[in-house]
Amino acid sequence: MTDAEKHKLEQRILKRFHKALSAYSLIEDNDKVLVALSGGKDSLCLLELLARRMRIQRPLFKVEAIHIRMENIHYETDTAYLQNFCSGLGVPLHIVTTRFDAYAGTKKPACFLCSWYRRKEIFNKAQELGCNKIALGHHLDDIVQTALMNVFSQGHFSTMPARLTMRKMPLTIIRPLCLETEADIQALAEIRQYEKQLKTCPYEKASSRADIKLMLAEAEKINPDAKYSIMNALDAEGKLVE
Numbered sequence: 001m002t003d004a005e006k007h008k009l010e011q012r013i014l015k016r017f018h019k020a021l022s023a024y025s026l027i028e029d030n031d032k033v034l035v036a037l038s039g040g041k042d043s044l045c046l047l048e049l050l051a052r053r054m055r056i057q058r059p060l061f062k063v064e065a066i067h068i069r070m071e072n073i074h075y076e077t078d079t080a081y082l083q084n085f086c087s088g089l090g091v092p093l094h095i096v097t098t099r100f101d102a103y104a105g106t107k108k109p110a111c112f113l114c115s116w117y118r119r120k121e122i123f124n125k126a127q128e129l130g131c132n133k134i135a136l137g138h139h140l141d142d143i144v145q146t147a148l149m150n151v152f153s154q155g156h157f158s159t160m161p162a163r164l165t166m167r168k169m170p171l172t173i174i175r176p177l178c179l180e181t182e183a184d185i186q187a188l189a190e191i192r193q194y195e196k197q198l199k200t201c202p203y204e205k206a207s208s209r210a211d212i213k214l215m216l217a218e219a220e221k222i223n224p225d226a227k228y229s230i231m232n233a234l235d236a237e238g239k240l241v242e
Ligand SMILES: Nc1ncnc2c1ncn2[C@@H]1O[C@H](COP(=O)(O)OP(=O)(O)OP(=O)(O)O)[C@@H](O)[C@H]1O
Pocket: 035, 036, 037, 038, 039, 040, 041, 042, 043, 044, 066, 067, 068, 069, 118, 135, 136, 137, 138
């Protein structure tokens, strides 16, 4: 990629990030945002963008990061790398270790339990740290794929919103990458040389998300803007703010 192409990519990512912040009122003065950092390209990109934005005068907000280690899942996350990454951005990192029992009297799949216990730790830590917002690294492709999966399997038009105010906790979930494409984030990850984390989860298998991705690629042959069209429909129906 030439320097001019890199510059163009960075400008597009920044523009979409700022558009998401203002269109869905994601950040306000005095917010304290806890970024959920998995170590994957999406949340690394999210943390970089929020940490840089934090240094600008308005709005005045603080950023911290959390990484959850699941003791019983052998994710080889390089925590020293995450620590360095956060230090370089001037962001405190909290590493929390937890575990779940995949066989304990429940028929819920391991992936559901893992994600449920991870969220629980993130919510608890956010409240302990006095954070009012939690930022997740989902991007436009994730949001559009989820919408299609919900239409096909759940019978309703809904998705992961850009901003979700929790009813039972004083917390708001935000997704500042909601207008970024996965391809752009992937390209940025290559430019920045984000370290790839080794995932060796024993429960991970081909998901229905992979099938939806293929289907969406087919739809893009008919209309290259198909995913933006689905995103516009979600926006028009008020599905991106709850
Ligand atoms: N172990 C973790 N610790 C903290 N946050 C996490 C962890 N795993 C996932 N998350 C948060 O949940 C989001 C979605 O998780 P998912 O596993 O679907 O990641 P992904 O689409 O592969 O994104 P990423 O590239 O950030 O890993 C992540 O972007 C991150 O914000």
